[in-house]
Amino acid sequence: MKPFISFENLSFKYSEEEPRWVLENINLTIDDGSFVAVLGHNGSGKSTLAKHLNAILLPTEGKVYVDGIDTCDEEKLFDLRQRVGMVFQNPDNQIVATVVEEDVAFAPENLGVPPAEIRERVDWALEAVSMTEYREAASYHLSGGQKQRIAIAGVLAMKPKCIVLDEPTAMLDPQGRKEVMKTIRELNKNEGITIVMITHYMNEAIMADRVVVMDEGHVILDGDPYEVFSHVDELKSVGLDVPQPTELMYLLKGAGVDIEKTVLTDEECAEVLYNLLEGQR
Ligand SMILES: Nc1ncnc2c1ncn2[C@@H]1O[C@H](COP(=O)(O)OP(=O)(O)OP(=O)(O)O)[C@@H](O)[C@H]1O
Numbered sequence: 131m132k133p134f135i136s137f138e139n140l141s142f143k144y145s146e147e148e149p150r151w152v153l154e155n156i157n158l159t160i161d162d163g164s165f166v167a168v169l170g171h172n173g174s175g176k177s178t179l180a181k182h183l184n185a186i187l188l189p190t191e192g193k194v195y196v197d198g199i200d201t202c203d204e205e206k207l208f209d210l211r212q213r214v215g216m217v218f219q220n221p222d223n224q225i226v227a228t229v230v231e232e233d234v235a236f237a238p239e240n241l242g243v244p245p246a247e248i249r250e251r252v253d254w255a256l257e258a259v260s261m262t263e264y265r266e267a268a269s270y271h272l273s274g275g276q277k278q279r280i281a282i283a284g285v286l287a288m289k290p291k292c293i294v295l296d297e298p299t300a301m302l303d304p305q306g307r308k309e310v311m312k313t314i315r316e317l318n319k320n321e322g323i324t325i326v327m328i329t330h331y332m333n334e335a336i337m338a339d340r341v342v343v344m345d346e347g348h349v350i351l352d353g354d355p356y357e358v359f360s361h362v363d364e365l366k367s368v369g370l371d372v373p374q375p376t377e378l379m380y381l382l383k384g385a386g387v388d389i390e391k392t393v394l395t396d397e398e399c400a401e402v403l404y405n406l407l408e409g410q411r
């Protein structure tokens with residue numbers, strides 16, 4: 131299968147004068163329909179990488195292809211931006227209309243999509259983020275999590291194949307975070323939308339099929355969550371945490387307890403502990 135996204139020897143700096151690359155020789159492919167989480171310490175280059183996906187930034191060296199489109203091809207810019215929707219941290223900066231359904235309709239209206247199809251898209255997008263009952267609500271009255279789901283619906287109304295989310299839950303409370311993560315996961319599983327999600331939360335990263343870890347403009351780890359979070363020392367050395375259950379197992383292992391597998395969730399952790407204690411009886 132041809133990858134949906136491919137970064138080929140991508141290097142980038144914001145200006146010629148900068149002595150160091152912000153991204154250096156990145157080679158990465160992302161399959162159609164996958165859910166990839168991107169982790170990395172502040173300043174490691176995550177947002178810079180994400181902005182290459184819809185040509186907000188262009189490579190200084192190397193190439194980025196999305197669905198066969200070279201992001202440098204100006205004639206294809208419109209096609210590219212239709213395929214890749216971006217969602218950022220602050221929902222307030224992404225809401226453009228005062229009524230929810232008008233907000234969701236905004237982008238397709240600007241594209242000249244016929245009214246009947248706009249209505250269909252808005253219905254579908256609101257349903258996909260579980261916000262149908264709020265369609266006539268005032269956008270500014272919604273909670274942070276609801277606003278972020280409306281921002282996602284606005285992107286969905288463009289019928290993108292891929293959504294790139296740059297810390298979409300960073301400004302939300304725990305409830306809002308949960309709602310948004312559930313929405314993102316459902317869009318991936320039910321609609322087959324490719325997801326690239328930057329996050330600082332390890333419990334969000336483990337929901338992805340694949341985790342890519344960046345440090346100082348390089349990809350240093352890449353694999354499924356079990357693979358990546360088995361590298362506890364390496365993650366800590368670049369200033370990252372691991373999920374709490376993983377951390378507990380790591381500490382027990384360090385104390386000499388015989389633990390083989392990597393655990394990510396509370397349930398897996400409980401099971402390992404249960405079996406350990408059972409074995410000691
Ligand atoms: N517009 C810009 N002009 C110049 N340098 C920039 C610009 N944006 C980011 N940088 C620099 O590029 C590097 C990577 O920044 P980037 O925002 O991609 O990191 P990040 O991994 O997204 O960090 P964070 O977790 O804080 O969001 C940093 O050193 C940053 O200071």
Ligand SMILES: [Mg+2]
Pocket residue numbers: 176177178296
């Ligand atoms: Mg960032």
